Amino acid sequence: MDKKKIPVIAINREYGAGGRKLAAILSERLDIPFYDRDFVTKTVKESGYDREAVEREGEEITKAAKVLDSFLGSAVSYSSSHNAIFEAENKVVLELAKEPCIMVGRCADQILKKAGIDVVSIYLHAPYEMKLERARQLGEYGDEKPEKFMEERDKKRAIYYKQYTGCEIADATHYTLTFDVGKVSIEKIADIIEGIL
Numbered sequence: 001m002d003k004k005k006i007p008v009i010a011i012n013r014e015y016g017a018g019g020r021k022l023a024a025i026l027s028e029r030l031d032i033p034f035y036d037r038d039f040v041t042k043t044v045k046e047s048g049y050d051r052e053a054v055e056r057e058g059e060e061i062t063k064a065a066k067v068l069d070s071f072l073g074s075a076v077s078y079s080s081s082h083n084a085i086f087e088a089e090n091k092v093v094l095e096l097a098k099e100p101c102i103m104v105g106r107c108a109d110q111i112l113k114k115a116g117i118d119v120v121s122i123y124l125h126a127p128y129e130m131k132l133e134r135a136r137q138l139g140e141y142g143d144e145k146p147e148k149f150m151e152e153r154d155k156k157r158a159i160y161y162k163q164y165t166g167c168e169i170a171d172a173t174h175y176t177l178t179f180d181v182g183k184v185s186i187e188k189i190a191d192i193i194e195g196i197l
Helices: 019-030 038-047 051-057 063-072 081-096 108-114 128-138 146-165 186-196
Strands: 008-013 102-104 119-125 177-180
Touching (some): 019 119, 019 186, 038 051, 081 108, 108 119, 119 186, 128 146, 177 186
Parallel strands (some): 119 177
16 A cells, blocks of 8 residues: 555544554554654653653643633633643644654544544544453553543543543544444454555
8 A cells, every 4th residue: 555645543542442552553554653652752842841741731631620721711821731732732743644644642633634634533442341451451550440540531531632622532423433342353443444544
């Protein structure tokens, strides 16, 4: 397949549904790069915020932070770090989209659509127990219970996505394809996407 003809692929997902795994498989098969945590390094350079702030605020926002941003947003001297980081990520997404690639999260699907860039957008969801098992395997929950960590990640991602796109993250009408990973394996999903491309 001619790489120049491959559109940008944007993957959104529930926590533990396998977005990073799907991106890695497609990246290898299509011979194009995928960006997930790489956004952090590029956004740090673009925004001037430190790595910790970008990791904390680059794809998630709490309800409390959203309320505070709304309340203080009218103050002339107030500048939200969430907004600055999103703007930096927006620039990174548009820069990376100059070449075929796969992007995981970061509102990339909506950023690209609004910019008129050809994008195949994918949403992955999975049954609770399956996601919980994956969360345990990933081991990113630290001292928290994996159930609470997983639920909080999904809530914060949904708030962030709504804040910056005006859309509900799990609304299937915004995506080219949606998959239930409990019914269709990641490998089969990759086969389907590759076939469509």
